[in-house]
Amino acid sequence: MSVKLPAFQTLVDAHWRDVARLAHALAGPVDGDxxxxxxxxxxxxxxxSLRSARNLRGWLLTITHRCAMDAHRGRARRAVPHDDPASLASVTKAAPAADVALLDGPMLDQPLWASVAALPPRQREAVVLKYVADLDHPTIAAALGTSSAMSRRLVSDALATLRKDVS
Amino acid sequence: MTDPTARLSAFQPDESTLRPPVLPPSDVSYVVEDTPIGRMLLARNDSGALVASGFVATAEDEDRLLTRLSERVSPRVLRQPGELDEARTQLEAFLEGRTRAFSLRTDLALASDFQRAVLPRLAATVGYGDRATYGELAARVDRPSAARAVGAALGANPLCVVLPCHRIVASSGALTGYAGGLEAKRYLLDLEAGHR
Structure with a gap:
């Protein structure tokens, strides 16, 4: 049983901007590229080895999410212990946490993104996957390794906070 | 605009920093070129052999050929012009009349079994500047009554120009059909006859 997949280049041409957008929204302008x-x-x-040609965009954006999370963990691992104030200063400069990285650079909507960056990580990922990447709840749930019900919950909790923050 | 959902949807990273991904050459590399006989797509496989040289006048033609490459060779198909430099150079030289033959490794992955019988025979028996009829070529593959099938096999030639199906004409001598259009066929035959 072989799946009929479009030429990979057509995926690149159709979705590279969406992938870049999600990468920047999750990892910030420094790590986004x-x-x-x-x-x-x-x-x-x-x-x-893909077994279905349906929802290729969702598949690509799910991979993008995973890479953004890997980058976040990689950055956390690179951080050194904080006992020495001198090294602490250099670390905050060289390796900011993901939420800070989000704001490090020209961001069009600062108040909103400051609030997004402050969300609990899972809520932040869910709300970005929903509204920046325009993914449906089953796809978001798969990306986060949870249920659609939990995905809805994370998004609505995130929105409640964001509405309060920006109103 | 206070609704955070609309503001999230409107998120747009700094356009000047965005660029398409840079990927290494993969299973299939291709390039689309404007040539004197029309817009053509050249593709090679992972061993460097040419698998496609086809006319793609429209975006739909291009999509169709890319889909065939994806299904018949590998879905890892990438636009990598540099990988086709040798084929482009040889094609350009041929179309300008500076060379009379191609020295490219070819692969008939996109061809049917019958085409695999017909196309090598064509390349081996109908030289530069020569012409033959569909019936003559049919006889050369021991299928003397299969002139129509030969016509269909040539019409879907995956390696146009490189495997010279343009040298095959109707028994009346008329040019008949060509994947790249009759004007392209006339250009090639005139070129080979030294009329250009």
Whole structure:
């Protein structure tokens, strides 16, 4: 049983802007490019073994999300212990946490994104996957390794906070 | 605009920093070129052999050929012009009349079994500047009554120009059909006859 997949280049042409947008929204402008590049490299490697050609956009954006989370963890690992004040200063400069990284650079909607960056990580991911990436709840749930019901819950909790913050 | 959902949907990273991904050459590399005989797509497989040289006048033609490459060779199909430099150079030289033959490794992955019988025979027996009829070529593959089938096999030639189906004409001598259009066929035959 072989799946009929479109040529990979047509995916790149159709979705590279969406992948870049999600990567920047999850990882910030500094790491966004690397995350997007990594997502495409992983997608290309895995592509021939895909068993369905449905929702290829969702598949690509799910990979992008995973790469953004890997980048976040990688950054956390690179951080050194904080006993020495001098090294602490250099670390905050060189390796900001993901939520700070989000705001590090020209962001069009500062008040909103300050509030997004302050959300609990799972809520932040869910609300970005829903409204920046325009994914449906089953896809978001799969990306987060949870249920659709939980995905809805995370998004609505995030929105409640954001509405309160920006009103 | 106070609704956070609309503001999230409107998120747009700094456009000047965005660029398409840079991927290494993969299973299939292709390029689309404007040539004197029309817009053509050239593709090679992972061993460097040419698998497609086809006319793609429209975006739909291009999609159709890319889909065939994806299904018949590998879905890892990437636009990588640099990988086709050798084929482009040889095609350009041929179309300008500076060379009379191609020295490219080819692969008939996109061809049917019958095409695999017909196309190599065509390349081996109908040289530069020569012409043959569909019936003659049919006889050369031991299928003397299969002139129509030969016509269909040539009409879907996956390696146009490189495997010279343009040298095959009707028994009346008329040019008949060509994937790249009759004007392209006339250009090629005139070129080979030294009329260009």
């Amino acid at each position: 690397d995350v997007a590049q990594q997502a495409w490299t992983q997608a290309l490697a895995a592509y021939p």
